[in-house]
Each structure stands twice: as structure tokens, then as C-alpha cells.
Amino acid sequence: MKRWSVMLACLTGLAGCNGTHVTDNPGPPKIIVDSDYNTLSDDGQLGVMAAQLQATGQVKVLGITVVSGNQWLKQGVADALKSVERLGIDKQVGVYAGANYPLSHDFATVQRELAEYPGGDGYLGAWSKPEPQSESDLVAPPDGFATHTQVQSKSAVDFIVETVKQNPGEVSLLAIGPMTNIALATSQHPEIVPLIKQIIYMGGAIDVPGNTTPTAEFNWWFDPQAASMVLRLPIPQVVIPLDVTNTVKMDAAVYQRVAHDPTKQTIITQLFKQLNGYGFDGKNGFETNPGYATNVWDTLTLAYLIDPTFATQTTQRWVDVDSSYGANDGKSTGYATSPPAGLQKMTVVQRFDNARFFDLYVDLLTRPVPVKLAG
Template identity: 50%
Template sequence: MQALIKSCALALTLGLSATSLQAAEKVIFDTDFNVLNDDGQAFIMLAQLHAQKRIDLLGMTLVSGNAWVDQEQVDALKAVERMGVENEIGVYTGAAYPLLHDFASYEQEKALFGSGWPGAFKNPRPTAASQLVAPPDGLATHTTLRSESAVQFIVDSVKKNPHEVTILAVGPLTNIALAIRSAPEIVPLIKRIVYMGGAIEIPGNTTPAAEFNWWFDPEAAKIVLRSPIEHVIFPNDVCENVIFDASVYKRIVSQKGVIPDLYKTVLGPEFDKDPNHHSFTWDSLPALFLVHPELVTESKDLWVDVDAHFGPDYGRSMGYKKGAPVGTQKAKVVFAVDQPRFWDEYVKLVTLPAPVKR
């Protein structure tokens, strides 16, 4: 009987271990990276989740968007060192330019249609290292970009792990579109794509029509969203309802550590100047969704597309309940989350020790 009990206990342990291993979803973080805005915060969370073996973060792929990819390289290399994961999580540089959209046309758009956040198009692409800005805690000291391009890394990773890789796409979709176009055989092998992008039922934040990520490269967004893959989308409709304010900031900086100190350095001056300072919450939402899908309290199944015709609707995202254009794909579009629980989980992750502890 005792042997039977031990045998059952061992089987249960192995079963739980298998379940735990299965739950460690393989993730590629495709990002227009920054130090501590939306992408930077999301990476801190992902690095901690990776260290806890709740996800398997295969790598970070960079794409121009919030900044030119040259600046993102500087910030991302420091980020993996800061979190102590530089040996496990490679940084792969990707598309420097959108497929068609460019800096010159942005000036015309701004004059014709108005503009909010332009990202990299705020200035021409840097041509020298002296034009790049070091992170507040200095440059990376020993980490360099991986030799493989972001596009090739995406293709290779999906082929190596068929039906297992989730792409967390929180920037323009240029890298993913190029991967799909260069190796269309990966499309049925991608587990799913989880996005921060689009503005479905509200105005855009770059032009009146368009949300920034999909506006920066509408042609790429159209290619990716029309691919027959499982799509989960966090649009500005939900992101602009989740507010990072002084109450959240104080919860973070009341803790000691590398990351709370970074929050003080980067965000502290804003709150010192204006105690009512606040910002929307973007990439952290889909990042936490990977391990806490139950945080979603409202979503709709919609066929989603992007307008890629140059004009006032360039980059507009459209969600159809019925009568969608031929070729569009159904997506789960998130409209609300459990905010108290989200902030509890968010604060817990960003206040853990860095470099990460395993």
C-alpha cells in the first residue's frame, strides 16, 4: 500500500510538472522598445515571468516605431543587462523603415489631417552614434545584438517550435509582415499573435482616424491581420481606460530596488511637477494577459482590418461584426479588464528584485 501511495504521489508530481512546463508559453516580444514607457515596462514584467518559468521568452525583436530602431537597440541592450537576462534573451534588430510609409509623407499628413504622437517620424533617422541617447543608468557594458535579423529569428523560431510560439506584437507590424511574406509557410505554425494596436470604436491618437502602431505601417498591419492566425487585440479602446497615476507610481517607488529607482529617475520629475500627472497603459496589458487571460472582462469577436489607402483614414483600424471585406480574419478584441487585479499583478512584477532571481 505504501508503495502504491508513493507511486501515485510520483505520478501526481510528474503530472503537475508536465502541466507547469506546458504552461510556459513560448513568446517572441516584437517591440518598438523604449526605456520605461509602455514597451520598457512590459519587458520588465516579461523578464520576471520568464525567470519564474511562467513564460519562455525566446527573444526580443526590434522594429522602428516609438523611436528609430537605432535608438531602440541602445535601450534594449541595456534593458536585458539591467534585468540580468542577457545570456538567455537575445536582442534582434529588425525593420528600420515601414514598408511604404515614410518620414516625408508624414509631414504631408500632418499638414492635411493633423497629428498626435508621431514616434520616430518626429525627427529624421539618426546617422551617427553621437545622436543616440544613453539610458539613465548608462549603456550596456557587455551585451551586443544577436547576428540573426529579427525577421529571420521569427521565421526560425516558429519553424523550430511549430504551433507553440506566441508573438507579442506591441509596435508596428513590419517585422511580422516581412516574416510572413518571406516565409509564408510559417503562418499555420504560429500559435497566436497578441497585439497592442488599433482604435476600434474611438478616435486615433496619431491622426483623428488612426492609432499609432498600425498607422506607422498600415500596409504591414493589413498583411498580418489578414493572415489566418489566432489574433487577440488590445486596442486603445481599453488602453485609454487603464490609467497609470500617482497612486500606482507611489506603490512602486515605496519599494527598494533597481526598477523602483528607475521609475523614480524617469517618471519622478513628471509627478514632482504635477501630482495629477497620468498616462494611459498600453503594452503592459497584453503582456500580463499571457499569464492572466482571466483579467479580460469584456471582449468582442470582430473581423479586423486596416485602411492602407493614403488619405484622412490612412491607418484606421476597423472592426466588423458582419459584412467584413473578403480576406479579413476574426479576432478577439479586448474592451475591458479587471483593473484592480491588473494593477496588483503589475506592481508585484515591477517591484521584484533586478537582476532577476530564479
Template identity: 40%
Template sequence: MDSIQDSTKRRDKTMLTMKRSHFLLVVVALLLVAHDSIAGAGEKVILDTDMVVLYDDGVAMMMLAKHPDIELLGVTIVPGNTWVSEGTAYALRQLEVLNRRDIPVVLGIRYPLRAGRYETMEVERKMFGFSSSYIGCFSRIEPASYFDVYRAEFGGRPEIKPADKHAVDYLIDTIKANPGEVTVMPIGPCTNLAIAIRMAPEIIPLIKRVVYMGGAFDTPGNTTPSAEFNWWFDPEAAKMCVRTPFADQLIVGLDVCEKYRFNKKIFDRITAVNKPIAKMFKNKYGPEFKKNPGYTRLVWDTIAAAVVIDPTLITEEKTRWVDVNSDYGLDYGRSLGYSKQGPAGTQKARILFTIDEQRFWNLMVDLLIK
């Protein structure tokens, strides 16, 4: 009888141990899944950007550079908001503030694909009737070099030098060195990526995903009634990219970006700490809030950075076949989305419409002040 009881006790103990082990395995698995959902647990990213100081490209870069689960492989510079020389100087300075001298800054293509676009911009504006619209760097003369811009804007000499390579070559080489691992983020015009996939189409299946900030599908454009600025700046490049069969394409356009605005409440949270970034925010946005406490601004590219860091921020997206109008006319640069099969050559893309706003602001602020 005692032997039977001992055997039963041993069996029960073994079963309890097995149940505990199984429970622990389940917990570990859930934790791993949760961790993987945040930035893919070590997401490798190339940020392709028409860089400005702080909002919005600058803050997007800071968020990516400061998140522990993001490996920012490089910052490639494209014209758009700024000329390449300007964007390079701004990227270098902000990486200096972050003390991230390890992140390469790489100069890219200087002009959009359409020949003579800059030189004929005034004629285009008169023809198509958007004379008062924002046209980015097209509104001013291109500076001679990033060094001149840095010295004029920040004084002295940059502590970091740009990489001794062209952005297109950097994209190609880095993607080939990390097959299936790199998220490419064109948060400005798509010129660098378009040239890279044209020069080396073999990289297309090697790209993990492409996350754009650009386009406007169910909402009007912001440079013309038809077109959002980034894709208007180089429609041929945007068309080439969205028609490429990448494994995954996510579009963060005006449909989501025009719903969320930086305001004084967020400004106060960022500037409450004694950090160099807080000083930058005070210098740039403090005068605006002093003149008008109700001042707000859109934060476009930071939303793209946030959903790369944490895809669970996405609360609504729609999948469509996507195209860009590259016919030189009133609809030049217009984003086109088809809920059913689109024209021949179009590819599916996910279009972002809403995010969890409170979690987005918390993520952004926490990263900036850490």
C-alpha cells in the same frame, strides 16, 4: 458471520480509498487547469517592439521577462515610438538592469513598408491636417547606431550585444524551431511580422497566436481622428497581418488601453522597494509627480503583456472580422471591425474591451518589485 463482516469492511475500505484517489485526481486536474490558464504554463513569447524606457514597452518587456511561466525567446525591434537604433539601446539597457543577458535583442526593419513615408511626412501632415499629433520617431533624425544611442543615454558601453541576425530571420527561424508554441506580440507597428509571413508563409500555421497592441475600433484614434499610432505608422503591414489566417488573434487597442492609467498610488508601490527598477521609476516619473501629484499616464503595451501572462484578466472581448484601411488619405491606418462577415480576405480576431483593473495593477507591481 465474521467473514461477511470482514468482507464488508474490506469492500468499504476499498471504496473509501478509491473515492480519496478520485478526489485527489480531480484536485490535481483542477490545479493543472488553473496553472495552464496562467500564461499557458510555460508560454513561449517573442516580443516585437518599438522599445522605450519603462512605460510602456519597457515595462511590458520586464513583466514578461520576470514571470516564471513566460519564456521570453527574444525581443525584436521595429521602428515606431523610436528608431530601431534607439529601441535596441533601450532594450539592451533594461535587460541589463534585469540581469537577463540571455534574452536576445534583434534589430529589425528600419522603415515602414510605404516607400518614402519618413521623407514626405511633413507634406502628409499638411495634407491630412494633423500637424500637432504624436508621430513617434518620424519627428527626429535617425541616429547612426544603437551604440551611439546607448553611450549618449546611459554612458559607457552596453554589456550586451544584439544578436547577429535580422529580426525577420529570427522570427522565421524561432517559429519553425518551436511549431505551435510561440505567441508573437507586435506591440509596435507590424512591419517585422508582415515581412516574415511574406518571406516564409509556411510559418503562418506554426504560430500559436498573435497578440497585438494596436488599433482603435469603437473609439477615436490618437494620431489622427481615424487611426491609432502603431497601425497608422505602417498601415500596409498591419493590414497584411490582420488579414492572415493565424490560429488566434487578440487585439489590445485603444478600446481597452485608454481606460486605465498609471498614477501616484501605483508609483508609490513600485518605488517603496530598494531595487534598480524602483530607481528607474523615481528618476523618470518622480519629477512629474513632484510637479503634479495628479499626474497620470496610459500604459498601453503593459495591458497586452498582462493578458498574455494571465488571460483570466480579460473581462470583456468581442470577436469581429478585422481590416485596416491602407488607402493613402484621411482614413489612412483606420481600424475596421465587422460584427458580421467582413470584406473578402478579412479574418476573425478577438478585440479586448475591459480587464480586471485591480488584478492588473497587482500583477504588474508584483512582477516589477519581485
């Protein structure tokens, strides 16, 4: 009890932790982007938007930590390296390799579980393709691999731990992939828990069905044990679940603003058009299907970070994830009352100011590249 009391005191700035007093910092929010990175789907789009916000002094991106999820770790790292190089921020923002496998799921379990409990869209992310064994197995981004940017020698877990300790009470974690890296960092070094400012997730499905399975959202389904561990940590936490992302849809009008403004053509808008206009299968997208639309996911976390009033409706819930094998593996539940022991209340976003968000989204994705950094 004493240990947790000290940790909570540290969290509120009332006491020091390991000799360090936690205080508010008036500078721009400091963030670590923990991501199952990709070229220019939602994770890659967030990378672009964060770089542009950093250029205007609105955030400070301390690093990108990569985890398997949408893609296997090696592919995600390759895409992240090219991203920071493409944006011109490779000297300021390092890329750190993290967990390649979830804490609990393995391929045999995933196959058996989905066969026994079918439904959802069946999206498996990394599990749907062979794991790359070498650089020759990787798929280059449309504009090629990074030519001079290397992954950092420090692991993602060590980077999270050391960065939080160096910036007590100042680091926000944008958790936009499976939570394996964060679970490992906080379990191996629990002393950092009271030093983390907040975690903002894209994950879970509280009062709506899942997507990968009938009950589970992909990020939390990929490693439900890690999600369950992190949600129990006494850290301020904000969840942006499918409940809200299902209601934030990019339609053809928004797509046109990014892809077809003749005054704002960059490598980012070109890639955006290629990957969203023709779909990641090269067949189904805004350019080929007049009725095409897609949800927006991870980038909502960044908008919320810089201005929580983007969320027009929120609720306070105790949130948990089922990490047991079965039909509800990865299912998230929000408790309004009588939560299971060990949970804490957190903010669950339910609705967003879509029009205002898409103005930000279009603006940041169409600014000049390489990014001109502040200072």
C-alpha cells in the same frame, strides 16, 4: 485552396506541416516580444515584467525583436541591450534588430498627410527626431549604455522564422510596436503562418478615436500596410486597442506603489521614478503635476497572455486597417457583420480588470533586480 486548407489543418493540430505535427505544449508560454523598445516606458516595462515572469517559470522569453516606431531602430536596439543587461538576462534573451523603415510610410508622406489632415495628438515617434547615423548619435539610458551585451548577428525576421519553425504551434508573438517585422517574416516565409500559436497586439482604435491622428492609433498608423497584411493571416489573433487602454490609467496611487515603497527600491523603481515621475521631458510627471495620470498600453498584452481572464469584456470582430493615403490612413475598423473579403474574426478586448492588473504590474516592477532566473 489546398495550400490554405493544409495551413489551417496545421494550425488546429490536425495535420503535419512540412513533416511536423503541431501539438499543445504543457510548458510555459513561449513568446517573442516584437517591440519598438524603450528604456522604461510601456515597452521597457513589459520587458521587466516578462523577465520576472520567466524567473518564476510562467513564460519563456525566446527573444526580443526590435522595430522602429517610438524610436528609430538603432536607439531601440541600444535601449533593449541595456535592458536585458540591467535585468541580468542577457545570456538567455537575445536582442535582434529588425526593420528600420515601415513598408509604406516615408517622412515626406507623413508630413504631407498630417498637414492636410490635422488632429489627434500628432505623436510621430521616430519621425519626430533625426535618424541616428552612428553610435555617437544615440542617447544613453539614464544608467548608461550596455557594456558587454551585443545585438545578435541574426536579423529579427530570420530569428522569428527560425524560432517559429523550431517550436511549431508554441510561439506567441507579442506585437507591441509597428508590425513591419512580422509582415516581412510571414510574407517572405509563408510556411510559418500555420506554425504561429497566436499574435497578441497592442494596436488599433476600434470604436474610439485614434491618438496620433483623429482616426489612427500610433502603432498601426506607423506602418498601416504591415498591419493590414498581418491582420489577414489565418492565425489566432487578439487585439488590445485604445478602446481598452484608454480605460486603464495609472494614477498617483499606483505610481507611489512602484516608485516610493521604501522596502522595494531597485534600479527599475529608480528609473521608473525618474522617467514617469518627472516625465520624459523632465517637466511633466507624477512628481511635478499633482493631477498627472497616464494610460497603460503594451503591458496589457503580457497580462492577457498569462491569464486571459484579465479581460473582463471582449468581442469577436473582423478587424481591418486602412493603408491608403488620406484622412483615414492607419484607421482600424472592427466589423461585426459583412466584413471585406480576406479578413478573419479575432478577439478584441474592450475592458480589463484594472485593480487586478495593477496588482500584477506593481508586483513585477518592484521585484529584486537582477532577476534570479528559474532553474
